[in-house]
Amino acid sequence: MQHWNLFLAFFRVGMLGYGGGPSSIPLVHKEVVEKYKWLSDDDFADILALGNSLPGPIATKMAGYIGFRVSGVLGMLNAVLATIIPTIAIMIVLITSLNSFRDQPWVNGMTQAVVPVVGVMLAKLTYDFIKKAKVSLGWLNTILLGAGSLILIEWAGVHPGLVIFALLLVALIRPMGKKGEKSKAYVRKEQSS
Numbered sequence: 292m293q294h295w296n297l298f299l300a301f302f303r304v305g306m307l308g309y310g311g312g313p314s315s316i317p318l319v320h321k322e323v324v325e326k327y328k329w330l331s332d333d334d335f336a337d338i339l340a341l342g343n344s345l346p347g348p349i350a351t352k353m354a355g356y357i358g359f360r361v362s363g364v365l366g367m368l369n370a371v372l373a374t375i376i377p378t379i380a381i382m383i384v385l386i387t388s389l390n391s392f393r394d395q396p397w398v399n400g401m402t403q404a405v406v407p408v409v410g411v412m413l414a415k416l417t418y419d420f421i422k423k424a425k426v427s428l429g430w431l432n433t434i435l436l437g438a439g440s441l442i443l444i445e446w447a448g449v450h451p452g453l454v455i456f457a458l459l460l461v462a463l464i465r466p467m468g469k470k471g472e473k474s475k476a477y478v479r480k481e482q483s484s
Contacts, residue, residue, distance in 0.1 A: 293362055296327060298373045301354045305377035308350055314405075315350040317412040319357070329361050332423055344455040350374050 300322035308315035316339065323329045330338070342352040351374050358370025392398050424433040436458070443449040 294366065294369050297358055297361055297366055297369050300327060301358070301370045301373035302377060304350060304354070305374045306381075313413055314409040316353075317416045319350065319353050320416060323357055329357065332419070336420060336423065340455050340459070344452040344459070346452075 301319075304315050304318045304322060308318055320335055324332055324335050338353055338356055339349075342349050342356070345352060351371055354370040354374040355367050359367035362369065389398060421433060421437070424436070428436070440454050440458075443454050444451050
């Protein structure tokens with residue numbers, strides 16, 4: 292049953308994740324955090340940050356890690372296949388059929404209509420992450436980190452993976468959280484050694 296749920300969750304992401312990674316992230320969150328509760332919001336945020344710092348499509352990286360975490364190697368294979376099978380099938384069907392209609396206005400309208408929906412999904416996920424960051428970091432640090440990241444990525448042209456990697460390094464080097472408490476990552480590191 293677990294493998295079937297894993298397949299369905301990532302198959303839905305693969306089917307509905309129109310536009311690639313950015314549109315897939317809120318769908319993965321909905322499936323693995325809200326529906327099946329395989330991960331907490333914090334775990335999801337950690338996986339998303341790590342996945343964004345690695346090369347390759349985010350949806351397959353997240354599917355592979357989450358599948359492995361839920362059901363081991365078979366779960367990983369199951370989730371990755373469930374993510375890519377819809378894309379492969381749809382690409383084959385759409386390329387052959389839409390290629391003959393590519394100049395039609397309804398095809399252009401269809402692709403343009405999806406863009407605002409993806410924007411709203413990303414805005415909601417961003418809002419949720421900002422609320423969580425405010426709780427753990429406070430408003431000032433959340434605003435400073437957000438503004439600093441925006442400046443580095445958008446205006447300085449720094450790759451987002453490098454910004455995430457730098458923030459991970461800072462978190463590892465300075466493992467103290469609010470009011471002198473140890474951060475979760477630091478506590479996990481101590482417990483495993």
